[in-house]
Amino acid sequence: MLRHLYELKVFQSNIRCIMADLLKIEEDIVRMLKTVYDPEIPVNIYDLGLIYNVDVNEDQNVEITMTLTAPNCPAADFILEDVRLKVESIEDVKNVIVHLTFEPEWSKDMMSEEAKLELGFL
Numbered sequence: 001m002l003r004h005l006y007e008l009k010v011f012q013s014n015i016r017c018i019m020a021d022l023l024k025i026e027e028d029i030v031r032m033l034k035t036v037y038d039p040e041i042p043v044n045i046y047d048l049g050l051i052y053n054v055d056v057n058e059d060q061n062v063e064i065t066m067t068l069t070a071p072n073c074p075a076a077d078f079i080l081e082d083v084r085l086k087v088e089s090i091e092d093v094k095n096v097i098v099h100l101t102f103e104p105e106w107s108k109d110m111m112s113e114e115a116k117l118e119l120g121f122l
Contacts, residue, residue: 025056025092029064032086038068039075043118045083049110052101060092065099067106076100 033046053065080098087096116122
């Protein structure tokens with residue numbers, strides 16, 4: 001019985017460490033996404049609300065679902081590659097896949113308060 005309790009505590013401790021590691025990676029990803037800009041807009045893509053989802057699995061592989069302000073954005077390839085390269089540069093990240101979607105369609109309501117202020121929408 002004591003052995004099972006010990007194993008359970010070790011297991012719980014390991015889970016907490018994994019969760020803490022994943023949380024740190026997610027924080028690093030957000031910090032890195034805030035360095036990516038659409039060349040035509042002086043606000044980072046994270047605060048613009050272009051990032052819909054960031055998923056980090058237990059193997060430290062990352063999937064990002066994002067959009068653009070317009071489907072015909074001329075900087076689309078540049079922005080997607082910048083996201084991938086910058087997130088891949090994070091030490092604990094193994095692989096990065098960036099999915100582009102236009103559903104839901106992006107709107108100004110998705111922007112952070114800081115972005116709205118910066119762009120004069122407040």
